[in-house]
Amino acid sequence: MPYETPAVGRRRLLLMAPAAAAAATTADPAGAAPRHTTGSPGHPGADARAARIDVHHHYTAPAWLAWAERAGLVDPAQLPWWTRWDLDTTLALMDRAGIAKAVVSPAMPVRGFTSPAQRRESVAVALDAAAELTAAHPDRFAFFTPVFPDDPETSRWSIARGLDELGAVGVQTRANTRGVYLGDPSHDRLLAELDERSAVINTHPHELPGTDPARPAVPGIPAFYCDFPLDTTRAAVNLVLNGTLDRYPRLSFVLPHGGGFLPFIATRMEAFAHFLTPKTDAARVRDYLHRFYYDTAAPLGEPAASALLAVADPTRILYGSDWPASPAATITDIAGPALDRDSGLTLLQRRRINRDNALRLMPALADHPRTPGR
Template sequence: MAQRIDVHHHVVPPAYRERLLRSGTDAGGRDVPDWSPQASLDLMGRNDIGTAILSVTTPGVEPWLGGDARAMARSVNEYCAELAAEHPGRFGFWATLTLPDVDGALAEAAYALDELHADGVVLLANSAGTYLGDPSFEPLMDELGRRGAVVFVHPSALPAEPVPGIPPFAADFLLDTTRAAANLAANGTLHRHPDLKIILSHAGGFLPYAAERIAACLEMAGDERGTADLLTDLRRFYFDTALSASPYSLPGLTAFADPERILFGSDFPYAPAEIATIMTGRLDTAPELDHPAINRTNATRLLPHLA
């Protein structure tokens, strides 16, 4: 049986982890987990994952500005490229960029995609409070669109104070992803760059559930394209299944999303091995899904070299 391709699988390079711990920075309220390449390989073996596409989660390199952020992004990307070379076929990676530093992001995208052969890039839904789709990010989106790049969108903490007792990763992450998706549609980024391939984490937040309302409200707010065209744009996203394989989430996702745009994701190690494995089992037993497509075939359409 063909093995899964995991498009939502995190990496915590040692130098990056040390810097996060030294600065007291967490991942949206989630402590930085212990991680090693072997821990990922063990999780992959346990869940029949052939290839994991690695990415750094929030906060990315946002806590460090200017040259420090650029240097850390370069360090992370070179670490991931070395790991992929050491384990041929087992690891790929989404390159870390430097938003809101657009010039740095353009330079690092070129290096990571052309020299390190990254599978695509990872962008946070918002960077220092500026959401994907904002005109200030257009030079980067234009370049990624020109390349037909794959963009993996991961949520971050909202640019607002969290609710006491509810860490951002519990609920705010879902709104953050949905805000980014709506902004990308409302500002025409998807329309202008039809070759962009954008994956939304965690089944798109609550986008599938609320897409009709979001599109209709954008029309009411003055978007000239109207609800039907906005929904067409929103359906252009890809969606991963990380932490979303429940009998409540999957029916909404499959009712909304193009079945060729649903991809397997584990969210390891921020989702501990036990939880990632439980979610994988629930996905495997969910009825009326094209399991081979979600587990592998849809990803190989995005990343043909993995076929």
């Protein structure tokens, strides 16, 4: 999660490019507005624009915020706006954006804990809040459980508590932890345990190693603006380099923000794969680019969408809002209409991105289909 306040420009965005869309024949009325009703989203030809599943949703639980303040870990007045998550505001945004269900990622904006026990208590409070939210609104929310590659014990506890007991649909982790990127051999024990569960690993970037979040490397350019996409790209390349998906074939990695810079450098990665250490061949690069999942949060513009669709099948792309880090207007007025009307994708392709791909990847999301209202 970004700790700085982003200044998101209100520019015209095209989410998906027609030239790169995979073949499909289902037509869609031109310029049709989203229908904010549930209708019959399970029907193969149904429009899923009012039944989106959002896999990129940050959740700083009010209960966790109160706990962290009591523990002296945060000063709410100094925290960025996206930590002020509110249920009514969120549900209203989801209704306007046609989001039927959001998979929330517990966000705990603390730079350091006083002890491992305090960190585990933090995770416990966040997980309990996410589970309570899901239980109170099973048709609207699900959640990921956090894991920490630098803290195997807390991670194993979070996996057992979140996945096995509370019903999380996957895990959430950072692209790099203390400068060590996903796929590093030091993560093998954790990845093996997740592989046994065929886990979905939802990733998110952060500040680049060696940078101070309070002092941007380039004055005036916050980390989320350029560094976050690079952080995601580094993690993806490291996963390729270490053959992580070959060693743990039941894992599914979701790369945020359209995969960062990865789609743009796909050809470069293939051409110069032999310069990596150890040497890698182009075939592995291509294979991994097709095996990753990608979310649409950014928001994605036409150039990024074209590049993404050139390396990823639409069945591997998932809808993501980035709420509440992204302003409501960006989600409802820019990203949504771009996908709904201006993408060039067919109804079936948009349906897959909006909903079906997430259901196929995380079938438990279908346990509580949306009903009208809350």
